[in-house]
Amino acid sequence: MFKIIQKRKIWFWLSGALVVLSLAAFSIFGLNLGIDFTGGSLLELQFKQTPPDNNQITENLSEFNLKSLSIQPAGDNSLIIRTSSLNEEEHQAILASLADLTEFQELRFDSIGPIIGQELKEKAIYSIIVVLIAIILYIAYAFKKVSQPVESWKYGLSAIIALAHDIIIITGVFAVLGKFMEVQVDTYFVTALLTVLGFSVHDTIVTFDRTRENLPRHQDKTFEEVVNLSVNETIIRSINTSFTTLIVLIAIFLFGGATIKYFVLALMLGAVVGTYSSIFLASPLLMFWYKLKRY
Secondary structure, three states: OOOOOOOHHHHHHHHHHHHHHHHHHHHHHOOOEOHHHHOEEEEEEEEOOOOOOHHHHHHHOHHHOOOOOEEEEOOOOEEEEEEOOOOHHHHHHHHHHHHOOOOEEEEEEEEEOHHHHHHHHHHHHHHHHHHHHHHHHHHHHHOOOOOOOOOHHHHHHHHHHHHHHHHHHHHHHHHHHHHHHOOOEOHHHHHHHHHHHHHHHHHHHHHHHHHHHHHHHOOOOOHHHHHHHHHHHHHHHHHHHHHHHHHHHHHHHHHOOHHHHHHHHHHHHHHHHHHHHHHHHHHHHHHHHHHHHHO
8 A cells, every 4th residue: 555645755856846946937928819819810821832931921920010920831832920909901901911822721710809818818717716716615615524533624725736736747847848948828728727617626526525434434443544644545537547548648638639739738738737746746645634633
């Protein structure tokens, strides 16, 4: 049997270091927000031959005085061009100008105003907060009969800390990717975070539920031994579930479209970090509250 709870200080230090590094990355670099949150226009173009290089496109579009022009590859012979918000007349003029360089097909054109972008950003933050509150209330209710030796609401608090840990680390990784690889955060990223919240808390609740079942069964054991037993009884299930999920996500990441590539990457990170926090952070936190209560 693995002594996971007994070695909780190792996991606390590891999680603490990852969270500090992630917060530092977020504070220094910030997130590279996409047009969903800042407003602007996006064109996805597929060229029949090798696309022109970025300098050619930038020079060709210089006459339009575009603000915050960004050009990124998007799979075979495709490019994504992001810029300030365009009206339809400007959109058609840009397509005509690019047609002078080489032949292409427009796959997508999206345009979002700055007011709508700000509204989407606020709703994204509110949605995450609402989900976190709903989760802590649900767990507190579900474990209301387990008040000893740790109060039921502390199960919910432990789960929320583990979820915050997951979100912070994923956000930190995307802050680094945004700085060095120009990866932008959009509504897909928020969707991924909400999915990770559900995935991670599911694993945590399974482990907590096993602890609730084992407490009356093993009254001859200490609370630490019961929690450690519960984690060991569910660890293989958690790892197998995450592993099978990762296989599917890796396949989509490698062979899926460019538009969902970083959405899938966020889900992959969430599967790994969420499984780790469910096993090595959420349950050890129960022991932290237990020890704190005794002092």
